[in-house]
Amino acid sequence: MASVLEIKDLHVSVEGKEILKGVTLNVKTGEIHSIMGPNGSGKSTLALALMGHPKYEVTQGEILFKGQNIVELEPNERARLGLFLAFQYPLEIQGVPLGRFLWAAKKALMGQSQADGQPDKKADAKALSEFRKQLQEKMKLLKMDESFAQRYLNVGFSGGEKKRAEIVQMHILKPEIAILDETDSGLDIDSVKIVAEAVNQLRGPDFGALVITHYQRILNFLKPDYVHVMIDGRIVRSGDESLVHELEAKGYDWLIHETKAKAVR
Numbered sequence: 524m525a526s527v528l529e530i531k532d533l534h535v536s537v538e539g540k541e542i543l544k545g546v547t548l549n550v551k552t553g554e555i556h557s558i559m560g561p562n563g564s565g566k567s568t569l570a571l572a573l574m575g576h577p578k579y580e581v582t583q584g585e586i587l588f589k590g591q592n593i594v595e596l597e598p599n600e601r602a603r604l605g606l607f608l609a610f611q612y613p614l615e616i617q618g619v620p621l622g623r624f625l626w627a628a629k630k631a632l633m634g635q636s637q638a639d640g641q642p643d644k645k646a647d648a649k650a651l652s653e654f655r656k657q658l659q660e661k662m663k664l665l666k667m668d669e670s671f672a673q674r675y676l677n678v679g680f681s682g683g684e685k686k687r688a689e690i691v692q693m694h695i696l697k698p699e700i701a702i703l704d705e706t707d708s709g710l711d712i713d714s715v716k717i718v719a720e721a722v723n724q725l726r727g728p729d730f731g732a733l734v735i736t737h738y739q740r741i742l743n744f745l746k747p748d749y750v751h752v753m754i755d756g757r758i759v760r761s762g763d764e765s766l767v768h769e770l771e772a773k774g775y776d777w778l779i780h781e782t783k784a785k786a787v788r
């Protein structure tokens with residue numbers, strides 16, 4: 524059975540200001556959804572609220588994942604359920620090598636390999652060696668040099684390298700539903716293709732994604748099943764891939780005008 528992320532009439536405030544004004548959206552495993560929209564419309568707010576960022580307060584509505592209300596869950600608990608967020612602005616963390624960070628994240632999601640409270644050293648060593656192999660593979664897939672595993676997380680990485688590191692992380696953690704917040708922004712066309720191919724590789728009945736983007740180009744590679752437009756904290760239009768082309772040709776202005784006209788009516 525598909526796992527579903529159900530967003531119901533979601534209202535979210537940041538520092539007392541309402542940013543999301545009633546978002547309703549279902550994302551199932553097996554589906555790729557895209558959210559497009561002008562700057563400041565609330566796309567990142569949605570992404571961060573879904574993952575449980577403490578600054579983003581849900582004031583109304585629900586977020587259900589696999590039937591469970593997750594609004595009160597910590598980000599790590601949401602991750603353990605199978606949610607993942609690739610940040611629009613990945614943080615730099617001094618002193619923590621990328622490889623070690625990913626291993627810690629993976630271990631946290633796997634749960635400790637302990638029997639009777641005793642650490643199982645053999646199992647841990649095996650898991651670590653498998654992880655190393657997997658990391659190598661994934662870095663190759665994202666065309667990142669192996670040396671990045673030893674470098675501090677995102678420190679001195681270019682914009683594109685940070686985004687590709689997020690996708691390496693996604694591949695290692697294997698979420699059921701991934702939210703990608705403008706992963707394509709700041710990437711050159713080759714990197715967009717590499718990232719899109721990496722996302723497509725996970726595609727299947729056990730993986731769904733919500734891909735937030737400004738640009739048509741990543742969607743040309745991803746071919747989303749559904750496209751939504753967010754303006755001023757609401758989804759004002761949903762459709763299929765053809766909506767992307769309509770937006771590319773006409774911009775957002777017509778939708779902004781339509782939205783305003785509706786509000787006045």
Ligand SMILES: Nc1ncnc2c1ncn2[C@@H]1O[C@H](COP(=O)(O)OP(=O)(O)O)[C@@H](O)[C@H]1O
Binds near residue numbers: 537566567
């Ligand atoms: N942490 C924050 N503190 C204050 N304002 C915020 C914060 N995050 C988002 N906002 C405000 O919320 C609105 C929507 O922002 P955002 O969700 O980042 O939009 P988008 O990702 O669509 O560009 C903007 O007006 C932005 O200034």
Ligand SMILES: [Mg+2]
Binds near residue numbers: 567568705
């Ligand atoms: Mg954003």
